[in-house]
Amino acid sequence: MLIGTQNTLSEVINARGVFTPLGVSRSSKEVCEAVSDALGRHFIMDDLHDAVGREIAEMTNASAATVVHCSAAAITLAVAASMTGSSPGAIKQLPDASGLKSRVILPANHAVNYGHPIEQAIRLAGAKPELVGDNSACGIEDLAHACSKLDACCLVLVSSRLTGGEMLDFRKAVSAAHEHDLPVVIDGAAQDFRIEDLLDTGADVVLISGQKYLAGPTSGLVLGKPDLVSAVRAQEKGIGRGMKASKEVLLGVLTALKLRQQLNKEAWSSDQKEKVARFVSVANTIEGITAKANPDPTNLPFDRVHLCIAKSSEFPDAAQMAAALKAGEPSIWIMDHLTHQSEIVLELVQLTQEEIDTVLDRIREVVSQYQKS
Ligand SMILES: *Cc1c(COP(=O)(O)O)cnc(C)c1O
Numbered sequence: 001m002l003i004g005t006q007n008t009l010s011e012v013i014n015a016r017g018v019f020t021p022l023g024v025s026r027s028s029k030e031v032c033e034a035v036s037d038a039l040g041r042h043f044i045m046d047d048l049h050d051a052v053g054r055e056i057a058e059m060t061n062a063s064a065a066t067v068v069h070c071s072a073a074a075i076t077l078a079v080a081a082s083m084t085g086s087s088p089g090a091i092k093q094l095p096d097a098s099g100l101k102s103r104v105i106l107p108a109n110h111a112v113n114y115g116h117p118i119e120q121a122i123r124l125a126g127a128k129p130e131l132v133g134d135n136s137a138c139g140i141e142d143l144a145h146a147c148s149k150l151d152a153c154c155l156v157l158v159s160s161r162l163t164g165g166e167m168l169d170f171r172k173a174v175s176a177a178h179e180h181d182l183p184v185v186i187d188g189a190a191q192d193f194r195i196e197d198l199l200d201t202g203a204d205v206v207l208i209s210g211q212k213y214l215a216g217p218t219s220g221l222v223l224g225k226p227d228l229v230s231a232v233r234a235q236e237k238g239i240g241r242g243m244k245a246s247k248e249v250l251l252g253v254l255t256a257l258k259l260r261q262q263l264n265k266e267a268w269s270s271d272q273k274e275k276v277a278r279f280v281s282v283a284n285t286i287e288g289i290t291a292k293a294n295p296d297p298t299n300l301p302f303d304r305v306h307l308c309i310a311k312s313s314e315f316p317d318a319a320q321m322a323a324a325l326k327a328g329e330p331s332i333w334i335m336d337h338l339t340h341q342s343e344i345v346l347e348l349v350q351l352t353q354e355e356i357d358t359v360l361d362r363i364r365e366v367v368s369q370y371q372k373s
Contacts, residue, residue, distance in 0.1 A: 011330035013355045015346040018190055018212035020115055022333060025215040025350060027256070034255035035217055038248040045247065049233065052250045059257050060195050062223035066233045067210070067250055071189035072114070073243035074207040074220030074232070075121040075156070078185040079104055080239055081231035082154035083127060091238035095126030101153040102127045105146045105177070107138035109165040110158040118158065118187065125239065127153065136165040144176035152182055159188040159198055161297050170201040178202065183228055192260070193300050195223065204228050210249070213300075213349065216256030217249045265301065272302035275348050279305050279356060286364050288315040294345075305346040306338070307363070316370045318342050324366045325359075332359055 003009060014022045027035075049066065056065035068074050083100045084090035090100060104122045108131040112118050119129040132138050132146045147155055155177040157170060170186070177184045183204040190212045191198060198206040205228050210219030222232045236244050245253075276293045283291035288310040293303040309318050316324065318339035325332040335345035348356060 013330050013332045013359060014350055015348060015359060016333040016335050017347040017349070018209075019333070024209075024211045024218070025213070027215050027217070027252070028259060030259060031216055031252050031255050035248040035252040038251040041247070043247050048247060048250055049245075052254050053229075053233075055254060056221060056257060057223070059261055060199070060221075060223050062195075062199055062206070064226040064229040065221060065223045066229050067245040067253060068220045068222060068232065068240065069243040069245060069249075070211075070218050071187065071207050071209040071220040072116070072121050073240070074222050075118065075185070075187055076124045077232045077235045077240050077243060078205050078207060078222060078228070079122050079127050079154060079156070080125040080235050081228050082183050082185070083125065084231065084235075084238075085227070086231050086234050088234075088237065091234055094235075094239045095124065097126035097128075100126075101151045103149060103151045103153060104129045105143065105152055105155045105182070106131055107143065107157065107168055107173075108133045109135050109138055110156070110163050110168070112158050112160060112162040114160075114162060114189065118156075122156065129156075134165075138165075138168055140169065140172045140176055143173055144179065147177045147180045147182045152180070154204075155182055155184045157184065157186045157203070159186055159191050159194070159298060161190075170198075170203070174202040183225075189220075191298065191300065192221075193265070194298070197299075199223065205232070210253035210256060214253070214256045214260060216253035219245055219249045219253045221253070269301035272349060275351075275356070276303045276305055279346070279348060279360065282360050283307055283363065286360075286367055288312070288367055289363070302347075302349055304335070305348065307344050307346070309342050309344070311342055314371060316366060318344050320370075321363070321366055325362055328362055330358065332362055 018024050053066045068077055080094055083102055104127045106129050122129045132142050174184045186198050186203040186206045188198045188206050189209040192208050192214045205222055205224035208221040210216040222229055280291040280293050283289055290308040292306050294306050295303050309315055322336045322344055
């Protein structure tokens with residue numbers, strides 16, 4: 001590490017998924033080499049953008065593609081594109097939305113917080129989010145009514161395990177918007193395994209993070225209809241200036257996508273399931289722990305480990321377990337959204353077998369230390 005010895009950084013084992021505060025993912029050697037090679041060269045950036053966009057479109061079966069700084073930026077810029085189209089004057093004017101359609105329809109149970117509220121990514125374009133329905137559900141008729149409003153510029157949907165309540169029928173939602181000629185943007189940041197499904201809904205653009213399971217450099221892929229994609233690209237002469245993709249990012253994410261194309265997804269997915277099954281069977285030998293494998297709620301092709309900790313004064317509760325794992329060296333991070341029901345959740349996708357063994361040892365140690373104290 002290049003950080004001075006006066007600053008010590010913890011070593012981290014990330015069983016929390018593609019989590020931004022932990023540096024999201026680890027890139028392959030090929031991606032690192034592509035990034036490093038690009039950093040040492042000049043390019044005509046417009047030509048590089050066009051070429052990379054065409055290749056990404058071809059690989060993802062999208063009609064068109066471009067890359068921006070990240071998915072949060074992609075949300076802001078897709079909204080901006082739906083407000084301005086390719087009009088240079090309108091692009092220059094943002095985030096002043098005067099005279100432009102600027103109401104963004106968003107199901108209330110899709111108003112996720114991935115580090116900041118998605119509404120803020122929408123407002124950054126100068127738009128006004130309008131939430132439809134409530135935390136438990138969003139009815140298609142209510143959505144259609146909202147989409148009929150004259151100042152609506154787009155419908156934003158989120159495909160993520162972070163959404164709450166009833167699953168929305170995306171195809172029906174897209175049709176409802178299209179009946180009013182309203183473009184539809186799907187934020188599918190962590191769903192690079194499901195690009196085809198998301199494009200199949202008929203959405204105008206699908207937004208995907210290049211750095212989550214794709215394990216490229218931080219980037220936001222914008223995939224979909226050529227007009228909207230070029231209107232996103234055109235925002236670089238406006239509010240998109242600070243959200244642009246740089247040369248090393250374009251070539252790094254292209255390499256990550258090429259590797260994904262070569263991946264045997266079925267074999268990968270069965271390896272992941274096996275990894276989880278092995279973890280579960282060892283974890284079940286730890287006193288006070290009941291482990292099981294749970295599928296991803298949005299159909300990503302892997303399971304997660306749920307560890308249920310016995311509710312008794314003999315065992316640490318789930319929040320204490322999470323804190324003890326984090327406080328150790330290396331610092332182990334798990335998903336702690338279910339600690340209120342005595343569960344911790346681990347995502348093993350990014351872990352090596354050695355890291356998995358360390359995690360299992362630490363869990364056993366935390367339980368036995370608690371019993372001694
Ligand atoms: C991670 C995430 C984002 C933000 O992605 P970045 O590429 O980090 O900007 C947006 N939406 C959802 C649903 C996410 O999971």
